[in-house]
Amino acid sequence: MPEKYHIETKPVLPRRPRVGKFGVVDWREDCARCHNCVKKACVYDRYRQEAEYLRTLEAVDALFFECMGCFSCVQNCTKGLLRLVVNPVYEALGNSYWTPDIIHTTWTQAETAKIPVSGAGYRGPFSGPGFDGMWTDMSEIVRPTRDGIHGREYISTAVDIGRKPAYLTFDRSMGILPMSLTGVSRVEGQEGPATHRQDADATSCLSIQMPLILDLPSPHHTLPKLGPALREAAVRTDIIALASPSAWPFDGEDTERVLPHTAFCLNPEQPVVPPESLAKTRLLETYDGPDVIDRLQRLKDKYPEMVVSVRVPLDAHGVQRAIDLAVRAEVEVLHVVADPNGNQIGVQKPLFLKDMIRRIHTTLIEKGVRDEITLIAGGGIALPEHMAKAIICGADVVSIDLPLMIALECHLCDQCAPGMPCPARLDDVPRDYAVGRMVNLIAAWHDQLIEVMGAMGMREARRLRGDVGRAMFFEDLEEDTFGKLFGKRK
């Protein structure tokens, strides 16, 4: 049996004081001095060391914010002098998309590497925009699982990036001939074999152990200590991290280990990485532009075994541009990126990432080229369920950047300017801490992907791609259920 994919994790404590959801306000002047203080009875021992906590300001914060919101002390106090309030610092975290709850759960996962578990059922809205408007399906009795009954340990989250052969060809002695991609040309209007890369072989396809790559940090977060940590996290989780060529050379890093897990994001305006180093990577990414096909061809000529991805921003023309590129024989991987909130970039009424992925995916199916393109989707992937849902909508792989920053205790305060205080001290993250937190987060996401895949009865992440039969969409369910009864939805 092949070795199982397993991510080694260990708890990594936060560097900064925790920010909790609740705070207890204590109106001491009303105290009855009853000597029967309910604080002693706190189930979570939040008050037990109160005197010690109070010696430092940060410890006061910790006491204040580690409340679990059970109301027990509030309700038992003799004089009713305790009040539970929302922590204003918690409420100020993130924004309307990256909610405080998302940031908090990401912090917890980065610390513990565990799947978040809680009781008392679901607490949120019935549905919502974006990924909240869909549910994954599960299997039961009449269809126990799509891939047969299996345990979680048999679920593979590995995916391929690059072009796979459409089929194998054999010689007379049943030996496999060099794999070819003969078939319908992907240049619209032309029949016959693809003109380019007919001799490409399986080495132009690479596999990573989960459908996730680590995207370039946003310009806010492009800090010198983050790059090495991102690359090391990619090595430890056997995935790939994108890197800017300006980061080269990787001082102090074991390039033999790191380069196979690094994908340089090539930009004509940035310095060029030496070819011998570039050749040790497995994936390259290049920005879109009028000459992108020429650049692709040059890269493929120079590095024939390299998988090359084209990064397409999902702006007003992004979806169409992605489709236009996908039908070109030269393009094998597309990395489409929405804005950080998953919206179309620079559009007044933007489409959401999931809908853009679906549109690209279904169009490529209609054009008969879907299996010849790897679609990587990024922007707005905030939770592990977004990863699963984006794949169901048609992405092969997702890319993330902000969750990794949040793992390092970023508040998404958007004040990342020189001279401004960073609440997470991101400019000075210790390497082990940063790598540990990122690895923990990726491990927790991996475990959660397995949970939902297990429920769906899917044994391979590859097969989940575009399988909308494994999902239910809000609009469809509403129409099927309430549309029939109550007329038109407003």
Next chain:
Amino acid sequence: MGILPMDHRQDADATEKHGQDARGTTLAAILPGNTLKTRVPQVRVERRVAPAPPRYRNEVSKYIIRRSHDCSHCGKCAQLCPYGVHVRKPGYKYFCEPKSYRCIGSACEKTNHYCVAACPQAALQIVENPMMQILGDRRWSADMILATWMMAETGRVPPPEYGFCHQTGNSGGGFDKLRFKFPEKPSNGVSKDQIDTSVELNRRGDGRPQIRIDVPWYGGGMSFGSVSNVTQLSKARSAVAWNTFTCTGEGGYMERMRPYDDHVITQVATGLFGVREETIQRVPIVEFKYAQGAKPGLGGHLLGDKNTPAVARMREAVLGISLFSPFPFHSVYSIEDHMKHLDWIKHINRRALLSTKVSTPTDVDMVAVGSYAAGTHIIHIDGGYGGTGASPDIAKKNIAMPIEYAIGKVHGFLTTEGVRDKVTLMASGGVRTAHDVAKAIALGADGVVIGTAELVALGCVRCSRCESGRGCPRGIATTDPELSGKMDLEWGTQRMINLYHAWHEELVDILWRFGMRRVSELRGRTDLLMHLDYTKDVVPQT
């Protein structure tokens, strides 16, 4: 005040005396000899509403009343207030802390008993409680929790002057957007006393007992170890009082449940923990649990810490190791396999009705019809938004459809297949109020299964910490002796009986307003509903 039991409710004492079960069948004829011998006398619990005040000193309230030092203790406020907010014990000069949770707040200003205006010293002040922003969530709003607490205390629906918007939450969809289209005037000729809320559970006509419950709901499964003894027994006792059922959940049949055997559903779940012939023979209903809404498709996982000596003994497992209930049943690949399991139970217990509990995948309608074909009496569909126990957060929102969609889907398909009247459809997973019960029935269910509402009645604040450390800090979902000692059985039982009574009162009122005599008349009446997000029947606001 007491409430007389309904005609068809059985007297458990009489049952024992005459050797008949609750449905009039001679037990000796249907129970195996060894089960009959080990049967213990069944406990009777009176269906009586009685005050069950909050167990905490400071009940969380919508308003805060402040009494300043200017108070002259004249007692005028206590004289005026009809809600019992101001209390001075006989013989005392000073007032107790105001019972703020009884205050109706600003609604009182226009009345002639507004204490703030009447106080000669202007010593009283009423302010809104900022903790209302903390209490509850989108599904269980603060008003819903406070109203449920009041129902559990008084047994009555909170009077309108309290201004609780407790009939719907703020989730923005499903039950929270559905409304009844009540006629302007209630139909004449129906007295509330005549309205029958009972539900028949066996519609197959297969010779097994005709079991009828007095209210269209029963208690959901909460396993041994997941909740305290008091919680478990309170559920059982209120089920006895209201002639309905409670469920053991997975993990074994506790000895302490035996005096309530006639009102217990025992569960056969995928781990088969604690499933034995004698436990199956004890009960009138056996439930096959394929999945649960809180974690559809994931199975169960009892953490090693919770596998205490008692739990390990009950589950016949090794102490301290994590125990998994796999998903799905590894012996069920098809409806035929499902049928084999049902047949197995039917042979072991010749009086039992069978229930099949499934979650809500897209083909839940097929599952339901298949279950009927396999011989089940009750199809229990459990949507994803409910659940009382701990589950991965990723499962709560993202797997399987909400129950509001599934009910209509299953009801419609059973009707199309011509078997709707041969099977009982129970729905669960986010049923929080009597209005949700009525809406679920109007969408097509025969009844519902509840869980969280019962726990809220016992003082749950939905802090979601059921699973961590010692368990529930409120002493409800924990086996920690110190924490679970915070509640006593009489109080817990009374709170649930009261809640059931208030729900019954509210349900009867809904039926009365529609001029219905039986709850079964409401089933599938989607024409009585409207949805605020749809154009039909909703007048646009100008």
